[in-house]
Amino acid sequence: xxxxxxxxxVTCTLVERASLQVSPxxxxxxxxxxxxxxxxxxxxxxxxxxxxxxxxNDDGYRRSPPAMVHLLETLLPGDPDVAGIVERLRxxxxxxxxxxxxxxxxxxxxxxxxxxxxxxxxxFLHAIPTQPVVVVNGxxxxxxxxxxxxxxxxxxxxxxxxxxxxxxxxxxxxSIGPRELxxxxxxxxxxxxxxxxxxxxxxxxxxxxxxxxxxxxxxxSNRDWWFMLDGFNAAELRTSDTRLLIIKLAKSLTxxxxxxxxxxxxxxxxxxxxxxxxxxxxxxxxAAIRHTSVARAVAEVVRRSPEPxxxxxxxxxxxxxxxxxxxxxxxxxxxxxxxxxxxxSPALAGG
Numbered sequence: 001x002x003x004x005x006x007x008x009x010v011t012c013t014l015v016e017r018a019s020l021q022v023s024p025x026x027x028x029x030x031x032x033x034x035x036x037x038x039x040x041x042x043x044x045x046x047x048x049x050x051x052x053x054x055x056x057n058d059d060g061y062r063r064s065p066p067a068m069v070h071l072l073e074t075l076l077p078g079d080p081d082v083a084g085i086v087e088r089l090r091x092x093x094x095x096x097x098x099x100x101x102x103x104x105x106x107x108x109x110x111x112x113x114x115x116x117x118x119x120x121x122x123x124f125l126h127a128i129p130t131q132p133v134v135v136v137n138g139x140x141x142x143x144x145x146x147x148x149x150x151x152x153x154x155x156x157x158x159x160x161x162x163x164x165x166x167x168x169x170x171x172x173x174x175s176i177g178p179r180e181l182x183x184x185x186x187x188x189x190x191x192x193x194x195x196x197x198x199x200x201x202x203x204x205x206x207x208x209x210x211x212x213x214x215x216x217x218x219x220x221s222n223r224d225w226w227f228m229l230d231g232f233n234a235a236e237l238r239t240s241d242t243r244l245l246i247i248k249l250a251k252s253l254t255x256x257x258x259x260x261x262x263x264x265x266x267x268x269x270x271x272x273x274x275x276x277x278x279x280x281x282x283x284x285x286x287a288a289i290r291h292t293s294v295a296r297a298v299a300e301v302v303r304r305s306p307e308p309x310x311x312x313x314x315x316x317x318x319x320x321x322x323x324x325x326x327x328x329x330x331x332x333x334x335x336x337x338x339x340x341x342x343x344x345s346p347a348l349a350g351g
Contacts, residue, residue: 018045031074061092103297105153110336120282131282135271138286144267165228173236178245182210211248228265288325
């Protein structure tokens with residue numbers, strides 16, 4: 001609450017004044033709200049000053065005026081050097097934005113609406129989430145893959161959780177068999193992909209062994225893992241074997257210690273093939289974006305601009321020629337991305 005130089009100044013001033021008092025403690029606790037006074041013990045003036053400052057700091061902005069403001073105004077009234085500190089402390093600092101509410105990601109990409117996905121992924125942070133599997137679907141070019149960018153965003157300040165993301169492009173699905181998928185996942189987790197279990201003549205058993213291998217590598221890690229499989233749709237997914245591996249993996253991630261530590265996100269995937277109870281799966285089908293949502297995102301970007309911008313005019317330019325709701329999401333995404341880059345990296349955007 002107090003800056004370093006402010007803390008040093010206030011401490012020295014209060015120690016000096018308290019030392020002149022018959023009862024330094026009585027003088028100092030008089031600056032605290034009655035509910036806080038019992039938190040100060042006994043000691044020499046410096047100890048007491050440090051204690052009343054710590055109590056006021058810990059109380060933060062729970063009261064009005066804040067405990068620190070009340071302390072300084074009571075004990076150092078009329079001090080011109082304190083007046084500026086008091087005025088700064090009267091106004092609570094803005095609350096940091098919840099990463100799950102972000103409209104602009106750390107990757108400089110927009111992420112609008114998608115409330116069901118935001119809620120489901122936030123619940124992933126619970127020790128044992130009710131729905132440890134999330135499935136995201138929608139028409140082509142609606143931003144399903146952006147879910148991976150959003151996951152990177154929300155995990156960017158959570159060092160204990162990592163994102164393992166396997167994405168296949170159109171036409172590549174036939175070459176991604178269960179062995180390749182499992183090895184790719186293990187490689188991303190930093191383990192030896194050549195330790196893959198030997199192929200078993202019993203396909204069902206071998207798929208379970210591959211799923212167990214992936215999960216055992218994750219369990220041996222000192223981090224939890226959010227697995228995202230993107231693009232394994234009906235046209236790409238090998239139904240003879242890879243589909244069975246995903247089914248086994250999903251099932252195994254909802255039991256035992258794996259459910260406490262790891263999560264699964266499937267983008268562009270038919271959730272009906274999973275052998276899970278419906279209640280274990282959170283699902284979202286991406287829809288068109290409303291103009292009001294675009295306006296909120298533009299307003300957030302404009303607030304970051306070092307140059308004054310009129311949000312209404314910028315919004316109108318972004319939405320030019322786009323219906324309400326916007327179904328041309330690639331065009332909208334490109335315009336918003338260009339805006340974000342131009343505002344946050346003006347020199348780069350200017351060429």
